[in-house]
Amino acid sequence: MADRHRKWAREEFVTYAYILLYIALSSGQIFFNKWVLSSKEINFPYPLGLTLLHMVFSSVLCFMLTKVLKIMKVEEGMTLDIYISSVIPIGAMFAMTLWLGNTAYLYISVAFAQMLKAISTYVAVFVLGVLAGLEVMSCRMLLIMSVISFGVLVASYGEISISWIGVVYQMGGVVGEALRLIFMEIFVKRKGLKLNPISMMYYVSPCSALCLLIPWIFLERPRMDAQGTWSFKPLVLTLNCLCTFALNISVFLVISHTSALTIRVAGVVKDWVVVLLSALLFADTKLTLINLLGYAIAIAGVAAYNNHKLKKEASRVSSGDTSQSIPLVSTSTPNQLNEETDKP
Numbered sequence: 001m002a003d004r005h006r007k008w009a010r011e012e013f014v015t016y017a018y019i020l021l022y023i024a025l026s027s028g029q030i031f032f033n034k035w036v037l038s039s040k041e042i043n044f045p046y047p048l049g050l051t052l053l054h055m056v057f058s059s060v061l062c063f064m065l066t067k068v069l070k071i072m073k074v075e076e077g078m079t080l081d082i083y084i085s086s087v088i089p090i091g092a093m094f095a096m097t098l099w100l101g102n103t104a105y106l107y108i109s110v111a112f113a114q115m116l117k118a119i120s121t122y123v124a125v126f127v128l129g130v131l132a133g134l135e136v137m138s139c140r141m142l143l144i145m146s147v148i149s150f151g152v153l154v155a156s157y158g159e160i161s162i163s164w165i166g167v168v169y170q171m172g173g174v175v176g177e178a179l180r181l182i183f184m185e186i187f188v189k190r191k192g193l194k195l196n197p198i199s200m201m202y203y204v205s206p207c208s209a210l211c212l213l214i215p216w217i218f219l220e221r222p223r224m225d226a227q228g229t230w231s232f233k234p235l236v237l238t239l240n241c242l243c244t245f246a247l248n249i250s251v252f253l254v255i256s257h258t259s260a261l262t263i264r265v266a267g268v269v270k271d272w273v274v275v276l277l278s279a280l281l282f283a284d285t286k287l288t289l290i291n292l293l294g295y296a297i298a299i300a301g302v303a304a305y306n307n308h309k310l311k312k313e314a315s316r317v318s319s320g321d322t323s324q325s326i327p328l329v330s331t332s333t334p335n336q337l338n339e340e341t342d343k344p
Helices: 002-038 047-068 080-104 110-132 139-157 164-191 197-219 221-227 234-257 260-281 289-318
Strands: none
Touching: 002 047, 002 110, 002 234, 002 260, 047 080, 047 197, 047 234, 080 110, 080 164, 080 197, 110 139, 110 164, 110 260, 110 289, 139 289, 197 221, 197 234, 260 289
């Protein structure tokens, strides 16, 4: 009995340690990205280039871990047809999400960007899901989406120095994330392909890197050549890429030891940590009571949404349908994203 209790306590400790690690890495990566993009010392205001580095770094490390060192296993079942018809659209949307989300950091504060990203994704996914026939509109869901949207509007109204360019970039990233999740549901789940986060990183990262490379050549490389900013600090950027990959690993660990609901709750905690800490770390972040009120209203709507989805999933499991889709882990945007096996 004592051994069983010690084993249970040890497992609980490990689980909470993984959750705290995820929250710390996810929050830290957001601040790290913001610092790299906005710091005059680093002098790297190139969100497209930074995201491209993340994807290349992730592709190389995934290959090393799965094919060379063989520490982790890539799920089998991927075919050329599935890659062309499913992975490429998902990778393109993922690239769009990261690119636009990181670009928003140049125009709006971390706290406001996190509010928009963390909350608006739920509404966007639901609306696109209804249009795609994956979600069913009901009075309850309409009320929940209305509460979330109202909270976003209140938070936006409370923003002191709002940049609509930054809002457009961030909302573009939200739409990209919503489309990626919809594509995951349509292309992967319906084809019966089950992939863990490491497998998704292995397959999608090279595709996303290619999708980012093409616009980078035409949009940011000429600026980098003209401004002579190729003398950036490689150590800082390498650490940034390493932190991004470590975040993905932490998500994999949390998912393997808990559940999708647990990481959803952890994601909400992380959102609040980012919002509050950004007010202390960055001069461009000034929270108001209206900001916090709007965010609290939206979070209440998100909690109602998660509760609704949990009951729906429990009902599906009890009926014998245990299949689920596994969205790609978001690596660079404040999202995280969007960072679990079934979000939203």
